[in-house]
Amino acid sequence: xxxxxxxWQYVIYDVCNKLIxxxxxxxxxxxxxxxxxxxxxxxxxxxxxxxxIIIFTPCFVIVxxxxxxxxxxxxxxxxxxxxxxxxD
Numbered sequence: 001x002x003x004x005x006x007x008w009q010y011v012i013y014d015v016c017n018k019l020i021x022x023x024x025x026x027x028x029x030x031x032x033x034x035x036x037x038x039x040x041x042x043x044x045x046x047x048x049x050x051x052x053i054i055i056f057t058p059c060f061v062i063v064x065x066x067x068x069x070x071x072x073x074x075x076x077x078x079x080x081x082x083x084x085x086x087x088d
Contacts, residue, residue: 009077013084016073020066027062034059 034055041047047055074081 006079009080013073013077013080016069016077020069020073023062023066023069027059027066030058030062 037055038047038052041051041055
């Protein structure tokens with residue numbers, strides 16, 4: 001039973017780590033594209049605060065998703081996190 005519990009904790013830990021990695025890559029790409037969009041917008045007119053909020057919303061959502069994944073991973077796989085810390 002202990003083995004099964006640790007196995008599922010490791011699955012959750014591994015999946016969350018992969019999703020965090022993918023989310024960070026997506027965040028970097030979207031942030032770069034956002035900077036290009038702001039630069040293009042600034043060429044023609046001064047962007048308003050509402051436009052800044054709309055442009056940066058995807059970045060904010062991805063950051064919240066990454067924070068959720070860290071919290072979920074730490075709650076669902078505490079034994080694996082402890083073992084990783086001890087063994088590394």
